[in-house]
Amino acid sequence: MSEHYDPQSIEQRWQQHWSDDGTYEVDNDDPRAPFYVLSMYPYPSGPAHMGHVRNYTMGDLLVRYRTMRGDGVLSPIGFDSFGLPAENAAIKTGTHPRINTDANVEALSASLRRIGAVYDWRREFRSHDPDYIRWTQWIFLKFYEAGLVYRGEAPVNWCPGCKTVLANEQVLPDGTCERSGDLVDRRDMEQWFYRITAYAQELLDGLDDLDWPEKVKIMQRHWIGRSEGVQFGLSIADGEGRPRTDTEPLAVYTTRPDTSFGITFAVMSPEHPRVDELTTDEQRPAIEAFRESVAGRSEIDRLSSTDSLDKRGVATGYRVVNPFNGQPMPLFLADYVLMTYGTGAIMAVPGEDQRDWDFAVAHGCDIVRTVQPPADFDGDAYTGEGPAINSGFLDGMEMVEAKAAAIDWLESRDLGQRTVNFRLRDWLLSRQRYWGCPIPIVYCDSCGEQPVPEADLPVGLPDDVEFMPTGQSPLTTHEGFLTATCPACGGSARRETDTMDTFVDSSWYFLRFADPWCDEAPFSAAAAERWLPVDQYIGGVEHAILHLMYARFFTKALSDLGVAPPGLREPFRRLFTQGMIRLGGTKMSKSKGNLVAPEGILDSQGADALRLAHLQVKPPQEDVDWEDFGIDGCSKFLNRVWRLGVPGGSLTAVVRSGERTDADDEIDRTTHRLVDRVTGEYDRWSYNTAVAGFMEFTNTLYRWVQSDEGPHADTLDAAVNALLLVMAPAAPHLCAELWERRNGGHVHTEPWPEADPGKLVDDLVTMVVQVNGKVRDRIEVPSDVEADVAEAMAIGSERIQEFLAGEVPRKVIVRPPALVNLVV
RNA sequence: GCCCGGGUGGCGGAAUUGGCAGACGCGGAGGAUUCAAAAUCCUCUGGCCGCAAGGUCGUGCGGGUUCAAGUCCCGCCCCGGGCACCA
Numbered sequence: 013m014s015e016h017y018d019p020q021s022i023e024q025r026w027q028q029h030w031s032d033d034g035t036y037e038v039d040n041d042d043p044r045a046p047f048y049v050l051s052m053y054p055y056p057s058g059p060a061h062m063g064h065v066r067n068y069t070m071g072d073l074l075v076r077y078r079t080m081r082g083d084g085v086l087s088p089i090g091f092d093s094f095g096l097p098a099e100n101a102a103i104k105t106g107t108h109p110r111i112n113t114d115a116n117v118e119a120l121s122a123s124l125r126r127i128g129a130v131y132d133w134r135r136e137f138r139s140h141d142p143d144y145i146r147w148t149q150w151i152f153l154k155f156y157e158a159g160l161v162y163r164g165e166a167p168v169n170w171c172p173g174c175k176t177v178l179a180n181e182q183v184l185p186d187g188t189c190e191r192s193g194d195l196v197d198r199r200d201m202e203q204w205f206y207r208i209t210a211y212a213q214e215l216l217d218g219l220d221d222l223d224w225p226e227k228v229k230i231m232q233r234h235w236i237g238r239s240e241g242v243q244f245g246l247s248i249a250d251g252e253g254r255p256r257t258d259t260e261p262l263a264v265y266t267t268r269p270d271t272s273f274g275i276t277f278a279v280m281s282p283e284h285p286r287v288d289e290l291t292t293d294e295q296r297p298a299i300e301a302f303r304e305s306v307a308g309r310s311e312i313d314r315l316s317s318t319d320s321l322d323k324r325g326v327a328t329g330y331r332v333v334n335p336f337n338g339q340p341m342p343l344f345l346a347d348y349v350l351m352t353y354g355t356g357a358i359m360a361v362p363g364e365d366q367r368d369w370d371f372a373v374a375h376g377c378d379i380v381r382t383v384q385p386p387a388d389f390d391g392d393a394y395t396g397e398g399p400a401i402n403s404g405f406l407d408g409m410e411m412v413e414a415k416a417a418a419i420d421w422l423e424s425r426d427l428g429q430r431t432v433n434f435r436l437r438d439w440l441l442s443r444q445r446y447w448g449c450p451i452p453i454v455y456c457d458s459c460g461e462q463p464v465p466e467a468d469l470p471v472g473l474p475d476d477v478e479f480m481p482t483g484q485s486p487l488t489t490h491e492g493f494l495t496a497t498c499p500a501c502g503g504s505a506r507r508e509t510d511t512m513d514t515f516v517d518s519s520w521y522f523l524r525f526a527d528p529w530c531d532e533a534p535f536s537a538a539a540a541e542r543w544l545p546v547d548q549y550i551g552g553v554e555h556a557i558l559h560l561m562y563a564r565f566f567t568k569a570l571s572d573l574g575v576a577p578p579g580l581r582e583p584f585r586r587l588f589t590q591g592m593i594r595l596g597g598t599k600m601s602k603s604k605g606n607l608v609a610p611e612g613i614l615d616s617q618g619a620d621a622l623r624l625a626h627l628q629v630k631p632p633q634e635d636v637d638w639e640d641f642g643i644d645g646c647s648k649f650l651n652r653v654w655r656l657g658v659p660g661g662s663l664t665a666v667v668r669s670g671e672r673t674d675a676d677d678e679i680d681r682t683t684h685r686l687v688d689r690v691t692g693e694y695d696r697w698s699y700n701t702a703v704a705g706f707m708e709f710t711n712t713l714y715r716w717v718q719s720d721e722g723p724h725a726d727t728l729d730a731a732v733n734a735l736l737l738v739m740a741p742a743a744p745h746l747c748a749e750l751w752e753r754r755n756g757g758h759v760h761t762e763p764w765p766e767a768d769p770g771k772l773v774d775d776l777v778t779m780v781v782q783v784n785g786k787v788r789d790r791i792e793v794p795s796d797v798e799a800d801v802a803e804a805m806a807i808g809s810e811r812i813q814e815f816l817a818g819e820v821p822r823k824v825i826v827r828p829p830a831l832v833n834l835v836v
Numbered sequence: 837g838c839c840c841g842g843g844u845g846g847c848g849g850a851a852u853u854g855g856c857a858g859a860c861g862c863g864g865a866g867g868a869u870u871c872a873a874a875a876u877c878c879u880c881u882g883g884c885c886g887c888a889a890g891g892u893c894g895u896g897c898g899g900g901u902u903c904a905a906g907u908c909c910c911g912c913c914c915c916g917g918g919c920a921c922c923a
Contacts, residue, residue, distance in 0.1 A: 227840055227918080234839080234919060241923080266923060279923090348921050358923045366837095367921055435922055556918085628861065629848065634841095635916085640848045645861050648876095655876090692852085701850065704860035711860090718877080780856050785904050787856055825903050831855050835903050 015661070017654035019618025022749040027125055029748075035760060036075065036087055036130040040527065040539050044084030048543045049075050050525070050584075052551030052559070053092040053518045056116040056138075060123030061607040062593045062626075062638060063552075063600055069623045070590055070632055070699070071550045072129040076741035077694050080764040086543050088525035089124065089131040091117045093138040094514045096174055096191060099447040103479045109447040110475070113140065127610065128619045128744050135528045139449070139517035146470035147524065147534035148517060149452040151566075153463050154573050160207045163461065167283075167352075168203055168440060169196045175483035176443045177203060179513060182558070198307075204451060204510065206439040208565045212236055214581075215436075215564055224587040225633070228556040235557050237435025241267035242419045243355060244428025246278055248290065249331035253340030262286065262332055262343070265354035265431060269422070270414030272336045273403035274361040274382035276372060279325065279344045281351040282306045290343060292329030299345060302326045306347050321367075322374040324348060334359075335427050336418075337404065342377065354433055362393060369393040383411070439562065441513045446477065446485045448511030456498035456505040465499045471507070485509060518559055519566040522546055522583055523576060533575065541577045549584035552592060560584070588697060591635040600638065608638055620743035621647040627742055628703040649707055650746055653739070656713060657732045657750040663717060667725040675716065676727040681771045682712055683731045688767035690738040699742070706739050729754075737765045781806040782833040783815045799826045806832035 030036060038044075051071035054064065075087040098109035098116075117138060124131070137144050155161045168177040173194030182190050189196055208215075216236045219229045245261025255261075264278065280287060282303045291299045325346035332343050348367070349358055362372035363381040369392045372379050382403045385394035400406040405421070406414045422428035442451065450471040452464035464471055474493045477486035487493050487509040498505040520534065527539035545567075551559075567583040570576040592599050595606045613622050624646040630636040655663045686709045693702040713731055717723050733755065740747040740759045751759035773795050779802060781789040789811040793802060803826050806812060812834065821834040 230840065231918065237922065239922075264923080268923080346921095348923095350922075353922050355923095360923085365923080368923090433922080553917085631849085636848085640862085642848080642862050649861085651876090696852090700848090701860080704850075707860055714877085778856080782855090782904075785855095790856075823903060825855090827855065831904090833855080833903055 015658070017651050017658075017746070019620060019650075019745065020615075023126075023128065023619050023745040026745045026748045027128060029758075030130050030760075031125075031133075033758075035758070036079070036085070037132045037134060038084050038086050040542060042084035044082060046086065046542055047078050047083035047548075048086045048546045049078065049548050050088065050522055050546045050550065052549070052555060053090060053521050054120065055092045055095060055097075056113060056120045057097065058116050059119045060127070060610060061600065062610060064120070064123065065127055065610050065622060066593060066626045066632075066636075067550065067552070067590055068124055068129045069127060069626045070588075070697075072127075072623075072744075073627070073694070073699065073741045074548055074550075075130060076744060076760055077764070080737070080740065080760065080762060082763065086525070087131050088135040088528075089121075089133070090136050090521055090525065091120070091138045092514060092518050092521075093117060093140045094448045094511075094517055096176075096445065096447070099445055099479070100483075102447070103481060103483060106479065108475065108477075110140065113138075113447075123610070126614055126619060127623060130744075135525050137521075137524065137528055139514070139521070140447075140473075142470050142472055144517070144521075144524070145449050145472065148449045148512065148520070149464070149469050149471060150466060151520060151534060151570070151575070152512070152516075153452060153466065153469075154575065155206065155569060156463055158569075158573055160210065160569055161204065162207060163202060163204050165200060165202050166205070166440070167198050168201050170199045170201075171196050174445075176445050177201060177440060179440045179515075179558075203440050204442040206441050206516075206565070208439045208562070209434060209436055211565050211568050212238070212434040212436045213432075214568055215561065218564065218568075218582055222582060222587070223585060225553075225589055228553065228560070228587065228589060231556045232561060235436060235561065237433075239267050239433050239435075241265055241431055241433065242269045242422060242428050243431040244269075244335065244422045246275075246332035246334065246359065249333050249340040253331060253333070255333045255335075255338075259289075262290070262357055263355040264357050264359045265433060266359055268361065268364060268415070269418035270400060270403075270406060270409070270411050271361040271364045271382045272334065272359070272418055273400075273406065274363045274380045275334045275336075275339075275341065275359045276362060276378040276380060277342045277344060277360045277375070278332050279346045279349050279358050279360055279371075280328070281349040281356040282345050282347060283351045284345075284356045287328070287345065290328050290330045295327060295329035298326050299328060302345055321371045325371060325375065327375070335422070335425075342375075344371075344375065346371070352437060353435065364393055364395055366393040366395070382406075439513075439515075439565070441516055442510035443513055444485055444488075444509075445511055446473065446479070446487055448514060449517060450487075451508045451510050451512060453508040454496040454498060454505040455508065456501060456503060458503060459498050459500040459505075462499050462505065468499075485511075487511075515558060515562050519562045520570065522549075522563070523567075523570070534570075535576075537575070537577050540580060544576070544580050545582055545585040547585055549587045551587075551589060553589040554592075556589070560587070588633070590632050591630070593636055593638055595638045613643055617643055617647040618650075618745070620746045621650055624650065624703055624743055627699040630700060632697055632699055646703075649710065650743060652710055652714065653706075653735070653743075653746065654750065656710065656717070657736060657754065659753050663714075667728060668722050669725055672724055672727065673721065675719075675721055676724045678774070679713075679716060679723070679727050679731055681774060682709065683734045684767040684771040687734055687738055687765045688772055691764070691767070694741070702738075703742065706735065706742070709735055734765055737762060777829050779806070779829050780831045781809060781812055782831065783812065784835055785833060788812055788815050793829050795829050797829045799828050802826055802828040802832055806834065 049071060051067055075085050078085045093113045098113045101112055102109045169183050171178050171189040171192060171194050173189060173192035178189060183196050184190050187196055216238055219232055243263055243265045245263055247255030247261045248259050250256045325344045328343045328345060330343045331340045333340050360368040362368040362379040364383055380402055382400055383394055384398045384401045397411045400409050400414045406417055409417060419430055452471045454462050456462055474490050477490055479486060494507050496505045496507045523535045523540055526543040527535040530536050563583050568581055571578060571580045594600060600606055610622055621643055625641050625643045629641050655661050686705060689705050690702050736747045736751050736759055747759050775795060776792050777795045779791050779793045780787050789809045791805055803824055819836045821836055823835040825833040
C-alpha cells in the first residue's frame with residue numbers, strides 16, 4: 013500500500029467496508045442501550061452542498077462517538093421528497109417529478125456516502141413511496157375520526173407564484189411567500205385544516221422540559237402566544253345612550269380589564285358578522301367603501317400598513333355602552349382588528365394603550381387615564397403599572413388586584429367570563445398541487461364528504477399526467493383520478509384533488525424510522541417505545557417554528573389516539589441547531605444560486621479534510637462564511653497525523669526502548685488530558701476546540717519525536733493510538749486506515765478510551781506570582797503545594813523582592829497551585 | 837418598538853467556577869533542507885517604548901464592585917437574528 017496519505021483510495025475503501033460490514037445497522041432487539049440520532053429530513057434537491065455537509069458531518073460525528081461509547085445508535089436517513097420544486101421542474105421540462113426526485117435522492121445519497129456519513133440504509137424511505145403515502149393518509153383518517161381534521165371556508169394566504177395556499181407560518185413577516193418570495197394575497201376558500209389549536213396549551217407547557225436552545229423555545233412560546241383575559245359584552249346603545257335589551261351585546265376580549273373604566277370607544281374587525289346590523293344608514297356608504305378597500309389585502313399587509321390612523325378606521329354610527337360606568341361611546345371599524353383573534357372586536361382604552369391613544373386623537377375620542385403614571389412620566393399612553401384612578405370601585409388597586417376585581421365583578425353579574433386566548437391558529441394543510449400526498453377524501457352527491465376506507469389506501473398519484481404551464485394541478489383534470497366510488501352508498505363520487513402540505517410528511521417520519529417495515533400500522537408502538545423520543549435532533553434554526561411545532565403536535569395527537577405510546581408526548585428530547593453557511597454575505601442555498609459544491613474538495617483533499625474544516629472553522633451553532641474555511645490547514649494536519657501514525661514511516665523510525673523517562677510520563681499525562689478534554693468537548697458540542705486539541709497534541713508529539721532524547725516506543729504507540737481513537741468520529745477514514753495498519757481491527761468498534769483521573773495533572777505546575785494584580789514572576793511548584801509553602805516561595809522570589817522594594821505585603825491572596833497575589 | 841444572541845490581534849476563533857488574555861488554525865516574516873522549486877521541518881508573529889533585559893497599554897464605549905474583570909453590576913453605542921398593531 014502506498015506510503016503517503018492518499019485520501020481517495022482509503023476513503024473509498026472504508027466507505028465500502030462500513031456498508032458491507034453493516035457497522036451502523038442496528039436492529040430493534042439490539043442489546044446495547046438505544047440512542048437515536050437524527051438529522052432533519054432532507055429535501056432532495058440534488059447533490060449535497062456545503063450546508064448539508066456541515067449538518068451531516070455533525071450528526072455523523074455524534075453517531076460514531078456514541079457508538080464507540082457503547083450505545084446501539086439508531087442513525088436513519090430518508091428523504092422529504094414531495095414538494096414544489098420538482099413539480100415546477102416538471103412544468104418547465106415535462107419530466108415527471110418522480111423521475112427527477114428519485115435521481116436527486118440518488119445524488120444526495122451518494123454525496124452523503126462520500127463525506128463518510130453512516131446510516132442504517134435498510135430503514136431508508138421517501139415521502140412519495142406508496143407505502144409512506146399509505147400511512148400518511150392513514151394518520152389523516154385517524155385524525156379525521158378524532159375531529160382533529162376539518163374542512164372549512166376561511167380566508168387563506170394565496171401565493172400567486174406557487175399557485176397554492178400557504179399556512180400562516182409559511183408567510184414571512186413582510187407578507188411574502190417563504191418559498192417563492194411572491195407577495196401573498198388573501199382569498200376565501202374551502203380548505204382542510206389540522207386542529208393544532210386543540211393542543212395549544214400542551215404545546216406551550218411541553219416546552220419547559222425540553223433540552224432545546226432557549227432561543228427556539230422562546231420563538232415557539234411567542235408563536236403560541238397565550239394570553240389570559242376576560243371576554244365580556246358591550247351593550248348596544250339606544251338613541252339616549254342607554255343599553256338596549258332587544259339585541260345581543262358586542263363581545264370583546266381584553267387582557268387589561270383593570271382599565272375598563274377608561275374605555276372611550278370600541279372597534280370591530282371589517283369582516284365581523286355584525287357589521288351590517290351595527291351600521292347606520294348614514295354611515296353605510298363609508299363603511300361599505302372601507303370594507304371593500306380592506307377585502308383584497310392580506311392580513312400581514314393590513315397589519316403592516318403605514319397609513320395614518322384616520323384612514324385606517326371609520327365610524328359605524330352606532331354606540332355601545334361600557335357596563336362598568338354606563339357610558340355610551342362610539343363604535344368603529346378598523347383594519348388592524350382581526351376577525352381571527354379574540355372575538356374580532358375590541359374595547360379601546362387610549363389612556364393605557366398607545367395605538368388606542370393615536371386612534372382616539374385621529375378620530376376625536378375622549379382619553380381618560382385609569383392608571384396613575386409616575387411623576388416623571390411624560391409620554392402619551394401609560395402602559396406600566398400603578399394604582400388605578402378614575403375607576404370607581406377599582407381605585408387605588410394595583411394592576412394584578414384590579415384585574416381580578418374587574419373580572420370578578422363581570423362574572424358575578426354574568427356579564428363576562430375569564431378567557432384564555434392563543435395566537436396559534438389551525439394548520440391549513442391543503443395545497444392545490446400535484447406532487448404531494450393526496451388527501452384521502454371523496455365527495456358523493458348524495459352522501460357528501462366521505463373518508464376513503466382504510467383498505468383502499470393508499471390513494472396514489474396517477475403517473476399519466478400532463479403538467480400545465482399555468483401551474484394548475486393535473487389532478488383536477490385527470491378523469492381516472494377524479495372518478496371514485498362512494499364508500500357509503502356505492503354511487504359515483506369525485507375525489508378530493510388537493511394534496512397535503514409537505515410539512516405533514518415531516519411531522520411523523522422520525523416515528524416511521526423506528527420501524528419502517530411495519531405493515532399493520534405507521535410503526536409499531538413497541539419500536540416507538542424503544543427508540544423515541546429522538547435523543548439528539550440536529551438541524552437548522554430556520555425550522556424553529558414550522559416543522560418543530562407540527563412534529564410536536566403530531567406526536568401528541570398520535571399518542572392520544574393510541575398509535576404512539578401513551579408516554580410519548582414529545583418527539584425530540586434534545587435539539588441542536590447548527591448555523592448556516594453564507595457566501596458573499598447571504599445564506600448559501602439553491603434558490604440564491606450561490607452554492608459551493610463539495611466535489612472539488614473531496615477529489616483533491618478528501619472527505620476527512622472537508623469534515624475537519626467544517627468542525628474547526630467555528631462553534632457549530634454559529635453562522636459561518638465560506639471564505640473563513642481553512643481546508644488546506646486541515647489537509648496539512650491530516651498529513652502530519654498520517655506521517656506520525658503510519659507504521660514504518662520515516663518520522664518514527666528512531667524510537668527508544670528500555671527504561672521510561674520523565675518525558676514519557678509527561679507524554680502519558682498529556683495523552684490522558686487529550687482524552688479527557690475531547691470527551692468533554694464532544695459532549696458539549698465544542699467541536700472547534702476539539703479539533704484544536706487534536707492539532708495541539710499532534711504538535712506536541714512532533715516536537716517530542718524530533719527532540720534529542722526521542723520517544724519511547726511504547727509511550728509513542730499509546731499516544732498515537734489515543735489520538736486515532738478520539739479523532740475517529742471526526743476524521744473516520746484516516747483513523748480507520750491507520751488503526752488497522754497499526755493494530756489490526758476497526759477503530760470505530762473499539763471502546764471509547766477513558767482518561768485516568770490520576771494522570772490529568774502534572775507533578776509540577778507553573779504558579780503565577782502577582783504584585784498588586786500584575787504578573788511579576790512564575791515559579792514551578794508541586795501541583796499539591798500547600799498554601800503557606802506557596803506564599804513563602806512567592807515572597808522568597810528575587811524578582812518579587814525587587815518589586816516589593818522592602819515593603820511588607822498588606823494582604824496576600826493564595827490560590828495554590830495557580831496563583832499568589834501580594835498587595836502592598 | 838419588543839425579545840434573543842454577539843462585539844477579543846491582519847482574519848476565524850480560544851479562555852467550565854472571576855485567577856497567566858490571544859489556545860488552535862489561516863495569513864505574514866525569518867531560517868533549515870534542495871542545484872532550484874514544491875512539499876516538509878523549525879522559530880517568530882496584539883500595539884507602543886527599548887539594542888536588550890524589561891516596561892507599558894490592551895477584550896465596543898463610560899462608570900462601578902473586587903486583591904484580581906473578556907467573565908459580575910449599572911448606563912450607553914454598534915452588529916446579527918427573531919417577533920412585530922394579538923386587543
